[in-house]
Amino acid sequence: MIRLEGIEKVYRTERIETVALANINLEVREGEFVSVMGPSGCGKSTLLNLIGLLDTPTSGKVHLDGTRIDSYQDKALARMRNRQIGFVFQTFHLIADLSVVDNVEIPLLYRRMSASERRRHALEALDRVGLASRVHHFPTQLSGGQQQRVAIARAIVGNPRILLADEPTGNLDSRMGHEIMAILKDLNTASQTTIVMVTHDAQLADQTTRILRLIDGRQVN
Amino acid sequence: MFRSYLKIAIKVLLRRKFFTVVSLFGISFTLVVLMVATAILDHMLAPYPPEVNQGRTVAITRAAMFGERTMWQSSPGFRLLDRYARDLPGAERMSVFTSGTQAYAYPNGSKVNLSLKRTDGEFWRILQFEFIEGAPYTTEDVESASMVAVVTRTTRERLLLGKTAVGLTAEVDGQRFRVVGVVEDVPRLRLIPFAEMWAPYTTAKSDSYKAELLGGFNAIVLARDRAAIPGMQEELRSRLARAELPDPKRLSTLVAPLESTFEALARTNIRSERSQSEQLWLLMVGGALLFMLLPAVNLINLNVSRIMERASEIGVRKAFGASSRTLVGQFIVENLVLTGIGAVTGSVASVVVLKAISVSGVIPYAELHLNLRILVYGIALAGFFGVFSGVLPAWRMSRLHPVQALKGAAR
Numbered sequence: 077m078i079r080l081e082g083i084e085k086v087y088r089t090e091r092i093e094t095v096a097l098a099n100i101n102l103e104v105r106e107g108e109f110v111s112v113m114g115p116s117g118c119g120k121s122t123l124l125n126l127i128g129l130l131d132t133p134t135s136g137k138v139h140l141d142g143t144r145i146d147s148y149q150d151k152a153l154a155r156m157r158n159r160q161i162g163f164v165f166q167t168f169h170l171i172a173d174l175s176v177v178d179n180v181e182i183p184l185l186y187r188r189m190s191a192s193e194r195r196r197h198a199l200e201a202l203d204r205v206g207l208a209s210r211v212h213h214f215p216t217q218l219s220g221g222q223q224q225r226v227a228i229a230r231a232i233v234g235n236p237r238i239l240l241a242d243e244p245t246g247n248l249d250s251r252m253g254h255e256i257m258a259i260l261k262d263l264n265t266a267s268q269t270t271i272v273m274v275t276h277d278a279q280l281a282d283q284t285t286r287i288l289r290l291i292d293g294r295q296v297n
Numbered sequence: 298m299f300r301s302y303l304k305i306a307i308k309v310l311l312r313r314k315f316f317t318v319v320s321l322f323g324i325s326f327t328l329v330v331l332m333v334a335t336a337i338l339d340h341m342l343a344p345y346p347p348e349v350n351q352g353r354t355v356a357i358t359r360a361a362m363f364g365e366r367t368m369w370q371s372s373p374g375f376r377l378l379d380r381y382a383r384d385l386p387g388a389e390r391m392s393v394f395t396s397g398t399q400a401y402a403y404p405n406g407s408k409v410n411l412s413l414k415r416t417d418g419e420f421w422r423i424l425q426f427e428f429i430e431g432a433p434y435t436t437e438d439v440e441s442a443s444m445v446a447v448v449t450r451t452t453r454e455r456l457l458l459g460k461t462a463v464g465l466t467a468e469v470d471g472q473r474f475r476v477v478g479v480v481e482d483v484p485r486l487r488l489i490p491f492a493e494m495w496a497p498y499t500t501a502k503s504d505s506y507k508a509e510l511l512g513g514f515n516a517i518v519l520a521r522d523r524a525a526i527p528g529m530q531e532e533l534r535s536r537l538a539r540a541e542l543p544d545p546k547r548l549s550t551l552v553a554p555l556e557s558t559f560e561a562l563a564r565t566n567i568r569s570e571r572s573q574s575e576q577l578w579l580l581m582v583g584g585a586l587l588f589m590l591l592p593a594v595n596l597i598n599l600n601v602s603r604i605m606e607r608a609s610e611i612g613v614r615k616a617f618g619a620s621s622r623t624l625v626g627q628f629i630v631e632n633l634v635l636t637g638i639g640a641v642t643g644s645v646a647s648v649v650v651l652k653a654i655s656v657s658g659v660i661p662y663a664e665l666h667l668n669l670r671i672l673v674y675g676i677a678l679a680g681f682f683g684v685f686s687g688v689l690p691a692w693r694m695s696r697l698h699p700v701q702a703l704k705g706a707a708r
Contacts, residue, residue: 130616130699151620158618169613169703173308178301185301186618230617 077270078104078127078238083136085122085293096122097293100136106237107268109261111281114290120274121242123290127272128161128240129153158186162231166243168223170215176226177202177211183234201229205259221252228259232269239263241273245280257283299630306631309603310638316599317635323592324639324682325646331585332647332675333654336665338581341486342559343670347424348490351558353520354423355529356489357382360511360553361567367547370567372396374509375498377553378516381536385555387525391518392419395501397492400470404457411452411469414492415501421447423519424490431463431478434497438477442499446474449482451662452493469494472502485661488558489517510543510551518555530555589678593686600632600690611694612702621695628694632687633680640679644672 083100086093097119104110104127112120125131126138129145138146145156162183170179180198189197202208205225215223224244231239241260245253257280263269273284281287289296310317344351360373373382378393385391394416402409418436426433426447434445446467453462453476456469462476474496483491498506498514506513520526533555540551552567554560563577614624644667651665667675 125700128616130703151622154615154618154620154623157616163616165703169609171305171610171613173305173312178304181301182614183617186620186623191300234617 077106077108077141078102078272079137079139079142080126081137081139083123083126083133083138085119085126085131086134095293097126097133097290100293100295102288102295104270104272106270107264108286109264109271109284110273110286110288111284112272112274112288112290113276113278113281118290119293120290122293124240124242124272124274127238128163129157154186158183158234160237162234162236162239164224164227164231164239164241164244166246168215168220168227168247170223170226170230172215174214175211176207176213176215176218179215179226180229180233182230187234197233198229201233202226204232205229219252220248221255224248224252224256225259228256228263232263232267235267237270239269239271241271243274243276245275245277253277253280302627302630303634305627306634309607309631310635312606313603316603320592320596320599320635321639321642323595324636324679325643327589327592327682328640328643328675328679329646329650330588331678332643332667332671333650333665334585335671335674336647336651336667337486337660337663339668339671340484340663340665341488347426347480347483348487349425350423350519353523353526354489355518355520355526355555355557356561357516357518357533357553357555358488358561359564359567360551362511362542362548362551363568364546364548364550369511369548371511371513373514373516373553374511375506375514376508377510377537377540377551378514379507381540382516382518382533382553382555385518385529385532387521387528389519389521390419390423391516392417392423393498393514393516394420394495395498395513396515400494402456402467402469404455404467409455411455411493412491413469413494413496415496415498417498420495420517423517426480426483426490429479429481430461431476433478439497439499442497444472444474444496444500445477446494446496447478447480448476448494449480449492449662451482453479467494470502472500474500482662484663486663489515491662510540526555585678589682589685593682596632596635596682596686597689600628600687601693603690607694608697608702608705611697612699612704615697615699615702624695625688625691628691629684629687632691633683636679636683636686639682640676643679644675647675 080100080102083097085097086095112123114120126133132146137144177198180201181194184194184197199211202211205228207222207225210218210222245256248256260271261283264271275281357373357378360377361368361370375393383391394414397412397414400411400413402411418434418439421433429450433447438445456467458465458467462479465476466473467476485491518529520529537551537553542548542551554564560574563574565573648667651667654660655663655665
């Protein structure tokens with residue numbers, strides 16, 4: 077489903093050149109739950125951004141369903157992200173000015189869809205993460221765990237085939253972390269959503285189907 | 298989608314209330330100044346009664362005689378107008394009348410100062426005054442030097458003529474006039490028709506005006522249509538080129554431009570063939586744009602700084618499928634919401650300011666108001682303002698790299 081070939085990502089400034097990823101070759105199959113582990117600064121989030129089409133590699137190829145997509149233009153990439161990919165971030169990235177349900181609707185704003193249909197899908201997604209009673213709250217009125225559940229609802233509202241989670245439990249206590257992990261596992265098994273999750277937590281990584289380890293921007297297994 | 302944009306736009310405005318108030322004040326104040334200026338220009342130049350035929354009316358309000366070292370310049374004289382400006386080809390009617398002069402009356406012993414114009418009978422046929430009593434004097438009245446007059450509603454009150462003045466006599470400047478008509482007040486800014494009392498020019502105390510080439514008179518010419526105006530101007534120039542001048546050794550040229558009120562306002566050099574109306578028009582538009590630039594730059598600055606606050610939101614929107622173009626659209630819509638609120642408050646404030654100017658009497662007899670045309674100008678200006686001040690910040694915002702944006706850093 078997702079194939080990375082010879083990926084290299086280099087950040088250049090006038091003085092310094094930093095290799096974030098080097099020679100990454102990775103294939104993620106449909107329905108897999110892959111965790112990415114490694115020390116801080118090893119390139120985990122960079123890898124996730126490349127898979128999520130938020131960034132482009134310095135060299136190498138990114139394929140989705142057999143089609144090379146790393147050279148797509150802004151509009152095509154935006155469409156691809158909107159239709160195929162959902163993101164969950166460590167710091168939730170909810171928009172404080174919008175209510176829970178309005179936050180969840182965001183991905184659907186960029187599709188041709190009526191307001192009522194958008195609302196229906198958003199409510200269904202919130203119901204799925206157990207937040208049907210908090211739809212009109214604002215993010216700051218929720219606990220960290222609840223905010224991450226809203227973020228998951230936002231990520232799945234458009235039925236993406238791929239969910240990319242960047243340390244989704246990193247800002248939560250262990251009980252809430254396990255709750256979030258349970259939701260992700262459920263999405264993976266019940267909806268066959270392909271999940272790539274960056275984590276520092278070995279216990280969580282052990283619950284996924286495959287672990288990818290990175291050190292200094294290189295794959296070690 | 299628009300509803301969502303609207304919702305976030307209002308939230309963003311409420312988030313930084315002080316900046317919002319500063320922005321709104323800038324937009325509203327700019328619009329008030331521009332709308333009030335436009336309303337005054339409209340009041341002065343638009344085809345309202347009595348100048349209903351303004352589109353095909355031209356006037357001679359200035360004249361000059363000059364030679365190599367001498368130049369006399371003033372309003373035209375009766376002889377110039379009577380001898381050279383009558384019967385121009387393409388002219389339907391022509392009227393001569395004096396520039397307004399101050400006249401005094403003493404009803405019940407108190408002094409009343411009036412602006413008096415002495416006109417011919419055609420004056421009342423070219424200009425469509427609103428008569429509330431009686432009728433204008435006629436060409437026959439002018440020829441027979443009848444001591445008749447038309448006064449305004451306010452003059453009727455000031456001269457203590459009662460509720461119906463027609464038939465009554467008023468003594469002004471030592472002359473006794475029988476009032477034949479009363480008209481609605483004419484705004485002071487309507488330079489051609491404005492006066493507080495009108496009488497036949499033949500009632501002047503002396504007929505020395507008849508010999509003068511310069512001084513004391515104006516003329517208006519009603520063309521059959523606009524297309525006839527250039528021909529009339531050319532014919533007048535040609536006639537004046539052949540005019541007999543009083544002192545041919547020192548004076549060789551006589552000029553008297555035949556032009557619209559706007560062209561007359563724009564004229565800075567009476568010797569040049571054409572008025573600088575295009576330049577004045579450009580100057581006014583340029584001035585308006587320049588005046589708008591300051592709040593626009595302020596708004597651009599505020600908007601750009603707000604990008605820093607909204608970097609994370611931009612990153613999220615990009616991650617979930619917003620293209621750069623969509624984000625530009627969103628930000629312009631948000632800016633249009635702000636300028637739209639500014640337009641509404643500016644329009645309301647303009648109505649208040651115009652009413653205050655009208656009531657204060659700063660511009661005599663002015664009844665300034667916001668008509669649909671001015672409102673459309675104002676809304677168009679606000680729209681332009683909104684787009685102009687939104688495009689640069691929107692473009693910068695759309696250029697944010699999603700990864701950098703999610704880290705909360707605007708590039």
